[in-house]
Amino acid sequence: MEEENKQSETKPTETTPENPPEQAVKTYSEQEYNDLKSQLDTVNETLKTYKDYKQKFEESESERKVFEHKTKVSSYVKSLGLKDDIYEKHVTELILEKGLKFDGDTLVDGDGVVNHFKEKYPNAFKSADTGGFIAPTGNSATGKLSGVEQAFYSMNPNLKS
DSSP: HHHHHHHHHOOOTTBTTTTTOOOOOHHHHHHHHHHHHHHHHHHHHHHHHHHHHHHHHHHHHHHHHHHHHHHHHHHHTTOBSSSSSHHHHHHHHHHHHOOOHHHHETTHHHHHHHHHHHHHOOOGGGOOOOTTTOOSSOOOOOOOOOOHHHHHHOOOOOOOO
């Protein structure tokens, strides 16, 4: 019986699983409510601008990467020694169409594209050897270098025109 008395003696304000404690509800004046709403609106607007900036940054970063890749491809194509800009543009477009990427400074599978292009258009590349030919600059009818030109080229043997 004592157990029954103990159970009945529990106070109704005590926390039991059947009676959770009541939480105090905070009430705000109209001024406080308006101030909080204004703060919330400001925070939401700030978040919106951050999202816009993030989107603009991501777009800008994407454009930068595309530009950087095109610049690297252009540099690579310039180093091939093609005869003119038309060939360079064509090879650049071939590389970009295939979506080839760089591993450091090396264009992955770039040699395959270039070799195929070389087979198809062998005359598109500048010849590597100029044969030591130096054209005269004067108005000589004989096609020979003037004395000044001969002296200049003898002092600068690595120059070729």
